[in-house]
Amino acid sequence: MTDPFDDFEKIFHPRSMAFVGASGGFENAGTRLLLAHRECGFPGPLYAVNPKGNPVEGFPTYKSLLDIPGPVDHAYMAAPAQAMPQVIRECVEKGLHSVTVFTAGFRETGTPEGVALEEEIVAIAKEGGVRLIGPNCMGIYCPESGMSYRFDFPMRRGPLSLISQSGGVAISSIVTAEERGFGFEKVVSFGNECDITSAELLAHFGNDPRTEVIMAYIEGSRNPGELISAISDTGRVKPVIVLKGGTSEDGSRAAASHTGAMSGANITWEGAFKQANAIHVPTFEDFLDAALTFQRVKRPAGRRMSIISVSGGFCVMLTDMAVERGFEVPTISEKTIEDLKESFDFTGTSIKNPMDLARGFINYMEFEKLFSCLDEDECTDALLFLVSMEYITALDDRMPGFLDNMARALAEACSNINKTVMVAALYTNRDEDRQRFTKPLVEAGLAVYPTAERALDALNCMMNYYEVRERREGNS
Amino acid sequence: MTDPFDDFEKIFHPRSMAFVGASGGFENAGTRLLLAHRECGFPGPLYAVNPKGNPVEGFPTYKSLLDIPGPVDHAYMAAPAQAMPQVIRECVEKGLHSVTVFTAGFRETGTPEGVALEEEIVAIAKEGGVRLIGPNCMGIYCPESGMSYRFDFPMRRGPLSLISQSGGVAISSIVTAEERGFGFEKVVSFGNECDITSAELLAHFGNDPRTEVIMAYIEGSRNPGELISAISDTGRVKPVIVLKGGTSEDGSRAAASHTGAMSGANITWEGAFKQANAIHVPTFEDFLDAALTFQRVKRPAGRRMSIISVSGGFCVMLTDMAVERGFEVPTISEKTIEDLKESFDFTGTSIKNPMDLARGFINYMEFEKLFSCLDEDECTDALLFLVSMEYITALDDRMPGFLDNMARALAEACSNINKTVMVAALYTNRDEDRQRFTKPLVEAGLAVYPTAERALDALNCMMNYYEVRERREGNS
Numbered sequence: 028m029t030d031p032f033d034d035f036e037k038i039f040h041p042r043s044m045a046f047v048g049a050s051g052g053f054e055n056a057g058t059r060l061l062l063a064h065r066e067c068g069f070p071g072p073l074y075a076v077n078p079k080g081n082p083v084e085g086f087p088t089y090k091s092l093l094d095i096p097g098p099v100d101h102a103y104m105a106a107p108a109q110a111m112p113q114v115i116r117e118c119v120e121k122g123l124h125s126v127t128v129f130t131a132g133f134r135e136t137g138t139p140e141g142v143a144l145e146e147e148i149v150a151i152a153k154e155g156g157v158r159l160i161g162p163n164c165m166g167i168y169c170p171e172s173g174m175s176y177r178f179d180f181p182m183r184r185g186p187l188s189l190i191s192q193s194g195g196v197a198i199s200s201i202v203t204a205e206e207r208g209f210g211f212e213k214v215v216s217f218g219n220e221c222d223i224t225s226a227e228l229l230a231h232f233g234n235d236p237r238t239e240v241i242m243a244y245i246e247g248s249r250n251p252g253e254l255i256s257a258i259s260d261t262g263r264v265k266p267v268i269v270l271k272g273g274t275s276e277d278g279s280r281a282a283a284s285h286t287g288a289m290s291g292a293n294i295t296w297e298g299a300f301k302q303a304n305a306i307h308v309p310t311f312e313d314f315l316d317a318a319l320t321f322q323r324v325k326r327p328a329g330r331r332m333s334i335i336s337v338s339g340g341f342c343v344m345l346t347d348m349a350v351e352r353g354f355e356v357p358t359i360s361e362k363t364i365e366d367l368k369e370s371f372d373f374t375g376t377s378i379k380n381p382m383d384l385a386r387g388f389i390n391y392m393e394f395e396k397l398f399s400c401l402d403e404d405e406c407t408d409a410l411l412f413l414v415s416m417e418y419i420t421a422l423d424d425r426m427p428g429f430l431d432n433m434a435r436a437l438a439e440a441c442s443n444i445n446k447t448v449m450v451a452a453l454y455t456n457r458d459e460d461r462q463r464f465t466k467p468l469v470e471a472g473l474a475v476y477p478t479a480e481r482a483l484d485a486l487n488c489m490m491n492y493y494e495v496r497e498r499r500e501g502n503s
Numbered sequence: 504m505t506d507p508f509d510d511f512e513k514i515f516h517p518r519s520m521a522f523v524g525a526s527g528g529f530e531n532a533g534t535r536l537l538l539a540h541r542e543c544g545f546p547g548p549l550y551a552v553n554p555k556g557n558p559v560e561g562f563p564t565y566k567s568l569l570d571i572p573g574p575v576d577h578a579y580m581a582a583p584a585q586a587m588p589q590v591i592r593e594c595v596e597k598g599l600h601s602v603t604v605f606t607a608g609f610r611e612t613g614t615p616e617g618v619a620l621e622e623e624i625v626a627i628a629k630e631g632g633v634r635l636i637g638p639n640c641m642g643i644y645c646p647e648s649g650m651s652y653r654f655d656f657p658m659r660r661g662p663l664s665l666i667s668q669s670g671g672v673a674i675s676s677i678v679t680a681e682e683r684g685f686g687f688e689k690v691v692s693f694g695n696e697c698d699i700t701s702a703e704l705l706a707h708f709g710n711d712p713r714t715e716v717i718m719a720y721i722e723g724s725r726n727p728g729e730l731i732s733a734i735s736d737t738g739r740v741k742p743v744i745v746l747k748g749g750t751s752e753d754g755s756r757a758a759a760s761h762t763g764a765m766s767g768a769n770i771t772w773e774g775a776f777k778q779a780n781a782i783h784v785p786t787f788e789d790f791l792d793a794a795l796t797f798q799r800v801k802r803p804a805g806r807r808m809s810i811i812s813v814s815g816g817f818c819v820m821l822t823d824m825a826v827e828r829g830f831e832v833p834t835i836s837e838k839t840i841e842d843l844k845e846s847f848d849f850t851g852t853s854i855k856n857p858m859d860l861a862r863g864f865i866n867y868m869e870f871e872k873l874f875s876c877l878d879e880d881e882c883t884d885a886l887l888f889l890v891s892m893e894y895i896t897a898l899d900d901r902m903p904g905f906l907d908n909m910a911r912a913l914a915e916a917c918s919n920i921n922k923t924v925m926v927a928a929l930y931t932n933r934d935e936d937r938q939r940f941t942k943p944l945v946e947a948g949l950a951v952y953p954t955a956e957r958a959l960d961a962l963n964c965m966m967n968y969y970e971v972r973e974r975r976e977g978n979s
Contacts, residue, residue, distance in 0.1 A: 198814075199893060203931045275822060277826050281822045311820065338675070339670075339761035340668065340670070343669070351750075356753040377760060417655065417674060421655045480788075
């Protein structure tokens with residue numbers, strides 16, 4: 028008897044794939060999906076299927092799935108919606124394990140025909156033992172197995188798994204991963220969820236030893252109770268970060284025509300997420316920040332924060348922001364102050380907490396000492412370092428290489444400490460220089476945020492999650 | 504008799520400047536300030552002053568202000584705090600109009616000596632008729648007159664004037680200006696405000712015909728009533744955007760040691776800002792977004808928003824965000840839908856509001872039509888276009904030049920319409936490509952934001968400001 032986990036897991040590890048509707052060149056969606064899989068290194072056979080047998084250069088092309096000589100485990104459906112019942116029947120006959128229905132034109136159209144067509148393919152698949160993802164979705168990205176529906180997806184894996192009712196949200200999340208330094212184990216864009224549901228995927232990721240953190244973009248569900256219960260069960264063992272679309276009436280209407288989802292009353296969702304200890308974030312940016320934080324940031328022992336910046340004004344504002352989010356910015360120890368005053372003896376530099384480095388900001392030769400002193404300080408749990416790019420770029424103009432040296436020194440100093448450390452590098456001017464600066468930090472395993480507020484929000488999310496989880500574990 | 508406005512305005516238009524404490528090369532702060540003024544094109548004579556007469560290459564150097572042969576209107580003080588009383592006496596004797604005391608070590612130290620020293624220089628200056636900015640500040644940036652304390656400040660002016668209790672906040676604001684397309688008339692970093700106060704500066708900018716929008720970063724004031732009244736008076740004629748540091752207890756403590764400011768109870772400030780119809784923003788990013796919006800975005804006739812994106816998920820989320828901020832995302836007219844369906848006839852494209860362009864997103868040849876149809880649509884007041892960079896960069900890799908062509912087409916289409924238009928270009932991956940994409944948009948006069956949320960927040964700020972102002976004007 029097969030283990031249900033292993034059986035479901037097969038969806039993400041097909042030995043071979045067919046692309047139904049792939050025909051001709053790059054202008055065809057099926058062909059693009061097929062080419063992306065090859066370019067991203069899918070190791071098994073890839074087949075093109077279209078009723079006329081129009082060749083797709085470089086791939087064996089067949090008129091029907093049934094003509095393919097070898098076994099096929101998974102198929103992408105990019106053929107027209109009307110053709111779908113017949114093609115799904117062929118999937119059953121060919122003995123496929125699972126299918127991604129990329130094609131739109133089903134329940135999300137809001138028409139009786141669309142709904143009927145969706146119900147028809149579900150019935151055929153259920154009876155034939157084929158599992159369906161979608162329709163109206165992008166399907167699966169799994170770097171480990173080489174499943175990748177876009178050319179530009181990074182192929183380095185990580186411990187995050189994401190389910191997304193929106194293909195666009197999945198794509199934007201995945202392409203951001205490489206630059207910010209997080210990585211995915213599995214991503215499923217599930218669209219109308221006619222067969223495989225968000226709840227089922229969450230439960231699977233909850234059991235998946237390779238998934239450590241779960242992200243979910245959800246617009247609605249036909250079975251909200253089941254979804255919430257899956258979030259709640261999974262959240263007991265792994266963080267589940269939730270972004271919810273369709274919280275307003277106009278947004279709900281948009282969601283209905285997007286994925287046929289019934290968003291339901293927002294207030295109910297909010298309460299349910301809280302009850303389930305889901306990490307419910309308000310924006311796409313917060314969604315990614317939280318994911319980055321759970322993957323890359325060590326949970327601090329407490330809420331005492333050290334703030335380091337180049338400007339007294341930013342020190343003041345960051346302190347306000349930290350306090351608003353339930354952190355403290357306490358006085359640091361006299362020993363730390365004495366030790367650092369030696370190394371940062373500049374007019375305007377203020378060695379306390381928050382720490383205004385002023386001119387000392389560019390004294391990167393002493394960063395190692397700065398971070399190790401704060402690492403040993405008993406009055407603080409976590410460090411937040413704010414980078415104002417314009418001080419660095421101005422000096423880099425006069426002393427080429429300065430920016431790179433400073434970035435390397437900061438990366439090394441931050442990597443050598445045991446405490447939690449977060450870096451916020453503001454976008455001010457010259458994005459390409461910021462990118463050059465943050466690269467060594469990201470490569471050193473650090474979490475870099477575009478604003479201090481976003482760093483603090485994400486850390487607060489992480490701490491709240493574990494606090495609630497432990498309190499509940501203690502009570503049970 | 505001199506007009507008080509003209510007399511104060513002289514601070515920003517000195518015929519000549521001296522830099523007291525400038526000595527030797529680039530490692531000296533006074534020398535750096537002096538060099539920055541020359542490099543940024545200050546047209547009048549610039550003098551270096553230090554007691555030993557150490558030369559500063561390329562500038563006439565004197566041992567005392569009194570040795571300078573010609574008239575001096577303004578001096579930057581970078582000499583040690585202890586020397587300040589004597590130097591200010593010399594300013595009086597030489598007949599200077601105003602002085603920027605860059606040097607720190609006064610009230611912000613929290614010591615009786617620091618407070619006494621500050622009081623001493625104020626007394627000398629007051630008696631001698633010299634106005635003081637600072638101490639513990641960066642002073643003035645005024646592109647029109649060539650006053651610029653940093654090499655990397657843009658010299659293109661704009662209609663914004665900024666007062667900032669923090670030099671760092673002023674610097675970060677100014678360097679961001681060029682890339683985002685806004686520009687400053689006058690910026691004053693005023694530090695401890697021992698003589699010239701924030702209230703006085705606000706009143707001056709309120710009367711200044713070259714200033715259209717005012718920004719203020721404030722930590723506290725020795726005379727909060729006067730400050731609030733200045734904000735309120737100025738806010739009746741011009742928008743005043745306020746960012747407040749020191750709202751928490753820890754932040755207040757940081758503010759006290761930063762500029763000697765007493766922040767006072769946050770709740771009082773909040774209420775006072777509201778009463779004064781100040782545009783009170785929570786973060787530095789919101790501060791810049793609001794400034795950009797007041798300078799570059801046309802006030803819409805109403806709150807009906809059209810949302811255009813490449814992804815159904817983002818359409819749903821943007822709609823929610825708009826509604827949360829008091830906007831509507833109503834159905835657009837049948838005529839618009841019919842007209843646009845012709846041009847955007849792609850699978851997955853959804854021509855309604857919000858509009859999911861899907862594959863039509865890259866069909867930039869039709870942007871002109873898209874924007875002009877929405878411009879004529881009677882059901883909408885403002886357009887928000889969300890750019891997901893990853894769709895553009897992926898195509899640009901295969902078709903070099905695609906990104907630039909699309910950016911130009913979008914810039915042109917947006918520029919040709921009468922309605923309000925905002926563009927949000929997300930930072931996902933490849934910041935250098937985003938920069939390349941947004942440049943033509945910014946050059947065409949458009950406002951570009953890093954997230955849709957920030958665009959909507961800023962537009963909401965602008966609309967709220969005018970709504971309150973007009974209601975009060977109606978009542979008076």
